[in-house]
Amino acid sequence: MPIKVGIPRALLFYEYYSLWISFFEELGAEVIVSEKTNKEIIDIGVKNTVDEACLPVKVFHGHVMDLKNRVDYIFIPRIISLTEGEYICPKFCGLPEMIKYSIKDIPKFIDTTINFRKSKKNLNRTVMEIGSYITQDKKKIKRAFEIATEKYNNHRMLMETGLLPNDMLKKDFLGEVPQPSKKDKVLLLGHPYNIYDSYMSMEVIDKLRKHGLRVVTCDNLETDVIDEKAKTLNKKMFWSFGRKILGTTLHAIEDDGVCGIIYMACFGCGLDSVIAEIVERKVRRSSDKPFAMLSLDEHTGEAGINTRIEAFVDMIRWREDHEDNLSTYR
Amino acid sequence: MKITFPHIGNSYIPIKAMFDDLGVETVVPPKCSKKTLEIGTKYAPEMICLPLKINLGNYIESIEKGADTIIITGGCGPCRFGYYCEVQKEILRDLGYDVDIVVLEAPEGNQIELFRRISRIANTKNIIKISMAIKNAIDILKKLNEFEDKVLKFRPYEINGNEVDNLYNELITDLENSNGSKEMKVHLNRALKLIDKVPLDKNKDALKIGIVGEIYTVIEDFSNFDIGKKLNRMGVEVHKSLSPSEWITDMLFFRSFGMSKEVKIWNAAKPYIDTCIGGHGRETIGNTVLYSEKGYDGVIQLMPFTCMPEIVSMSILPSIQAEKNIPILSLIIDEMTGEGGYLTRLEAFIDLLRSRKDKKQLEGVN
Numbered sequence: 001m002p003i004k005v006g007i008p009r010a011l012l013f014y015e016y017y018s019l020w021i022s023f024f025e026e027l028g029a030e031v032i033v034s035e036k037t038n039k040e041i042i043d044i045g046v047k048n049t050v051d052e053a054c055l056p057v058k059v060f061h062g063h064v065m066d067l068k069n070r071v072d073y074i075f076i077p078r079i080i081s082l083t084e085g086e087y088i089c090p091k092f093c094g095l096p097e098m099i100k101y102s103i104k105d106i107p108k109f110i111d112t113t114i115n116f117r118k119s120k121k122n123l124n125r126t127v128m129e130i131g132s133y134i135t136q137d138k139k140k141i142k143r144a145f146e147i148a149t150e151k152y153n154n155h156r157m158l159m160e161t162g163l164l165p166n167d168m169l170k171k172d173f174l175g176e177v178p179q180p181s182k183k184d185k186v187l188l189l190g191h192p193y194n195i196y197d198s199y200m201s202m203e204v205i206d207k208l209r210k211h212g213l214r215v216v217t218c219d220n221l222e223t224d225v226i227d228e229k230a231k232t233l234n235k236k237m238f239w240s241f242g243r244k245i246l247g248t249t250l251h252a253i254e255d256d257g258v259c260g261i262i263y264m265a266c267f268g269c270g271l272d273s274v275i276a277e278i279v280e281r282k283v284r285r286s287s288d289k290p291f292a293m294l295s296l297d298e299h300t301g302e303a304g305i306n307t308r309i310e311a312f313v314d315m316i317r318w319r320e321d322h323e324d325n326l327s328t329y330r
Numbered sequence: 331m332k333i334t335f336p337h338i339g340n341s342y343i344p345i346k347a348m349f350d351d352l353g354v355e356t357v358v359p360p361k362c363s364k365k366t367l368e369i370g371t372k373y374a375p376e377m378i379c380l381p382l383k384i385n386l387g388n389y390i391e392s393i394e395k396g397a398d399t400i401i402i403t404g405g406c407g408p409c410r411f412g413y414y415c416e417v418q419k420e421i422l423r424d425l426g427y428d429v430d431i432v433v434l435e436a437p438e439g440n441q442i443e444l445f446r447r448i449s450r451i452a453n454t455k456n457i458i459k460i461s462m463a464i465k466n467a468i469d470i471l472k473k474l475n476e477f478e479d480k481v482l483k484f485r486p487y488e489i490n491g492n493e494v495d496n497l498y499n500e501l502i503t504d505l506e507n508s509n510g511s512k513e514m515k516v517h518l519n520r521a522l523k524l525i526d527k528v529p530l531d532k533n534k535d536a537l538k539i540g541i542v543g544e545i546y547t548v549i550e551d552f553s554n555f556d557i558g559k560k561l562n563r564m565g566v567e568v569h570k571s572l573s574p575s576e577w578i579t580d581m582l583f584f585r586s587f588g589m590s591k592e593v594k595i596w597n598a599a600k601p602y603i604d605t606c607i608g609g610h611g612r613e614t615i616g617n618t619v620l621y622s623e624k625g626y627d628g629v630i631q632l633m634p635f636t637c638m639p640e641i642v643s644m645s646i647l648p649s650i651q652a653e654k655n656i657p658i659l660s661l662i663i664d665e666m667t668g669e670g671g672y673l674t675r676l677e678a679f680i681d682l683l684r685s686r687k688d689k690k691q692l693e694g695v696n
Contacts, residue, residue, distance in 0.1 A: 050645040052636070052662065080408075080605065085438070087408035090608035094642030097603050101649045113605065235416050236438060238407035265377075270410050270638040273377035274417055281420045 002030040003134055005110070006071030008063035009034045011056055011092070012079065014165050014196040019152035020075065026144030027134040032071050034063040037199040041066055046298055048102050054268040055297050056193050057091055057098065059200060064099055068106050073133055075110045081117035086240045089271055159219045164205060166196045184316070186213045187252045189245050189279065190264035191271070200296060201264060202305045208262075211313045216258070218248040225251055242275045249279045253287045260290040260316050267297035290315050332357050333451060334397035336385040339549040340474055340502070341574045347511040348467035352452050352459065357397035359388040362552035366391060371665045373421050380553060380634035380664050381546040382414055386421065393427055401451055404435025409608040409639055466511035468578060473518040475575040477501065480525050482569065485562035487530040497525055537566045537683050540621035542614045543632035544640050547663055548572045554632055554661075555669055557676070564680050569626075571617040572610060595620065602646050611639030615646055622654035627683045629656060635664035657682060 005024045007013060013020070017033075024031045035041065037059055045062025067074055076099055079092045091098070096111040112129045116122070131141030158168065167173060186208055188195055195201050195217060205215050218226065226247035230237060233250075237243040252258045261283055265272035276293060283291045292312045294305060334357045335345055342358050349356045360366070366387030373390075374383045389400055405412030415433045422429060432451050436444040449455045452463070477498075485494050501521040508514050539561055547553045548570055558568045580592055595616035602615050618629050631647060633640035644660050651658045659679045661672065 050641060052641045052644060054636075078605065085406075087608075090408045090611065090638040091642055093408070093605055094603060094607040094611065094639075094645075098642055098645045101602075101646050233416075234419070235404075235413070235433070238412055242413075268377065268636045270379070270636055273375050273379075273636070274410055274413050277375040277378070277417055278420055281424055285424070 002028055003073065004032055004071040005029045005134070006032045006034065006067035006074045006107075008060055008067060008074070008076070009036060010060040010063045010197070011095075011193045014192040016152070017165070017169070018155040019148045022151045023130075023144050023148035024075075024134065026147050027131060027140065029134045032067065034066040037063070037197050042199075042298060050098070050102065052268070053091070053098070055200065055266050056191070056269075057095070058298065059193075059197070060095070061099065061102060064103060064106070068103065071107055073108050073110050074106070077130070078111050078113045080113060080115040081240075082114070083240050084116060084119060085236070086238055086243065087117065088240050089269075156219075160222055162214075162216070162220055164196065164215065164217060164219065165192070166198055166205060169196075184213045185216050185255075185258045186316075187248065187258050187261045188215050188217050188264065189249065189261065191241055191266070191269070192217075192219070194264050194266055194296060202296075202300070202302050204262075204264065204294070204305070204309065207306070207309050208313070211309075213259075213313065213316070218244040221248055221251060239271055239275075242271055245275050245279065246282075249282060253283060253289070258289060259319070260292070260312060262312065263291070263293045265293060265295050267295050290319075331355065331399050331451075331453065332397045333399045333401060334359055334389065334392035335401050336388045337362050337550065337552075338546060339551065339574060340478065341471065341549075343474060343502075343505045343514065344467040344471040347470050347514050348463045350510040351463040351466060352454065354451065354453050357392045357395050359392040360395070362388065362550065366552075367665055373425060375417065377636060378417070379410060379637055381411070381550075382417065383665060384550070384553060385414065386418060389418070389422065389429075390425075390427070393429060397429070399430045399432060399451065401432045401434060404433040404437075406435075407608065411609070463511075466515075468575065470511055470514050470518065471575045471578065473515070473522065474505075475573040477518065477522055477525065479569070479573070480522075482558045482562065483567055484525065484528060484530055485559075486536045486565045486567050487532060487534050489529045489531050493528045494525065497521060497528070534565075535687075537627045537680065537687065538625070539566050539568055539683070540617065540626045540629045541568060541570045541632060542572075542617045542621075542629055543610070544634055544637050545572045545577060545610050547632040547634055549574060553634075553663060555667075555672055557630070557632070557661075560673065560676060561680070564677070566680060569621075571613065571621075598623075602650065603643075607639050607642050609637065609639035611643045614640060614643040615650070618647065618650050618656070618658065619654065622650070622656040626656065627687055628679065629658045630679070631658060631660040633660070633662055635662050657686070 007020055021031050021033070041062035042059055044065045045058040045060070048065060049058040049061045064074060076096050078096050079088060081087050096109055099106065110130055110133050112126060114126055127145045128138065128141055131144065135141065155168070188205065195204065198206070208215050226244055229250040230243045230247035233246060237246055249261070252261060263276050263279055265276050280291060280293065283289060290312060292308060294308060332355050333349060335342070337359055346356055346358055362384055367384055369390050370383035370385070370387030374386050402415050404415055415431060419431050432447050434444070434447060448460060452460050454460065481494055481498050488494055501517060504517040505514050508517060541548055541557065549572060551558065558570070561568050576591065592613070595613050598619040599612050599616035603612055606612055614631060621629050631640070631644065647658050647660065657679070659675065661675065
């Protein structure tokens with residue numbers, strides 16, 4: 001019987017699912033991804049997490065609870081750094097501990113440390129360590145990682161053409177999404193696990209699309225462009241996602257095709273409190289693009305979010321219609 | 331050039347000494363007050379942690395007193411503190427304050443740039459002069475911290491009441507009125523001698539509490555409602571796990587050799603957490619374990635609302651509480667924290683510790 005590996009559909013799943021799933025499948029494991037986020041998952045997550053944690057971490061706990069009785073291993077890597085000289089949120093470094101001490105009777109973890117802060121040299125060792133939970137055949141692990149990397153790169157390339165992870169995660173995904181006209185681009189900023197989890201984000205992407213807008217995120221922009229823009233910052237941004245968001249913002253400020261910017265933040269998120277502040281100040285200072293900030297928590301009511309999205313879209317539409325009809329009276 | 335800096339505990343005294351020695355004019359921000367916090371809260375991002383809000387208030391109050399240069403320390407993550415300087419720069423810029431912000435850090439490992447910044451604020455390129463001033467400042471900081479530790483340790487055992495407090499207040503006034511490290515050292519040495527002579531009732535049965543958590547809320551007594559004094563008044567001996575002098579000596583000297591006191595703390599934390607999670611998260615765990623082994627009656631964790639590293643340690647603390655049999659209280663502080671509710675929680679915690687201790691002693695007798 002194949003080993004069952006559970007991957008919680010939360011946090012960095014949305015960034016790396018193609019890599020993770022195909023890696024474990026190539027190794028011969030049976031991959032079980034937790035259910036899509038729903039009310040029960042959130043409720044059970046909130047119940048089992050320390051009160052102070054942010055919503056994404058609580059949702060992650062919920063997904064672990066969803067998996068806990070039906071898998072042999074749960075994949076909860078300790079992610080400290082994904083890029084040289086950078087970090088991600090400190091809560092990710094302590095995530096295996098948070099789970100271990102909050103949830104009782106839990107299956108074994110695959111909690112390999114992923115730390116590329118000093119260099120990517122230990123990538124091979126990291127991959128071998130993760131693979132060794134499933135098989136001892138080093139060649140097989142190497143091969144599996146090669147195939148998975150290729151899939152992941154393909155996935156990234158597809159995103160640069162304008163697709164989003166939640167399009168590709170749909171069951172009936174055929175490789176293409178009908179896109180409205182190229183002009184009305186709305187930049188949606190935020191952590192991937194906030195904006196792509198359609199239950200948490202209250203389907204913000206679909207709602208904006210229904211209004212005839214094209215939604216772009218950090219993932220639709222080439223990495224080189226983002227890196228170049230991020231280099232112009234006063235101080236190097238040391239959070240990988242922060243750097244992406246700030247780089248994308250700086251690019252969008254100069255892009256006339258972008259007609260509005262939405263930042264989807266999470267209540268209590270330490271990174272958002274810093275990044276959103278800088279993004280907002282930069283956007284307001286050096287452009288006249290409409291900017292909206294949406295905060296999520298476990299109490300967010302959908303009606304409120306709808307109203308704000310509708311108002312935001314109205315603002316964009318009015319600008320198009322009345323752009324040059326300025327009153328002569330000032 | 332008039333230099334100002336954020337408050338953290340009594341660190342303004344050694345910082346002032348350093349600039350006095352270098353002959354650079356400083357503007358010490360007014361003591362942290364409700365007004366400071368109000369100013370900070372008004373202009374800071376809503377969801378940012380408390381220290382930034384108080385810092386920002388400090389700057390604005392100092393600028394109003396004539397400061398034109400702000401010095402702050404930097405960092406490289408993963409805690410938010412590393413990006414404080416950028417957020418603060420953006421806010422002050424939008425508010426229209428024309429100030430120079432000097433960040434004391436080596437940007438991407440560039441040591442020459444760090445020295446260039448230091449020599450700019452020190453107003454000299456003379457490296458000997460600068461290092462002497464820094465050395466003297468650290469000496470003062472160490473002595474001051476030693477004194478503060480004794481205050482927290484002695485106060486509950488006092489026989490005549492208020493003697494320690496009087497000494498403490500006197501010392502601070504003396505230090506504030508002195509100019510340069512030489513004068514300050516004289517005052518400090520004198521106070522250190524005097525505090526040892528305060529009559530104490532060592533037989534008094536006092537509880538012992540260790541304070542762990544995020545460094546700013548542990549050290550800055552305005553942010554933690556002077557928790558040390560409050561506990562002392564309830565007859566509790568207090569020890570703070572973090573002090574500015576340890577932080578600075580660890581950061582400046584020992585960490586580069588990998589031989590600091592931290593290693594001992596990290597080893598204690600090892601069974602629970604084995605990696606750095608930013609800020610002082612790992613130290614919180616390690617110190618809690620050490621306190622339980624040293625026979626403390628309880629531990630209090632202090633943290634600002636939404637502090638990321640401390641949230642991780644907070645989720646581990648209940649397991650330590652169960653395994654090491656030591657009560658732990660987590661207190662979360664932000665600008666909305668009311669002193670009344672805070673005090674009630676402290677009192678309840680002390681009651682609990684007291685009855686535990688009495689019960690233990692009764693069992694010991696029988």
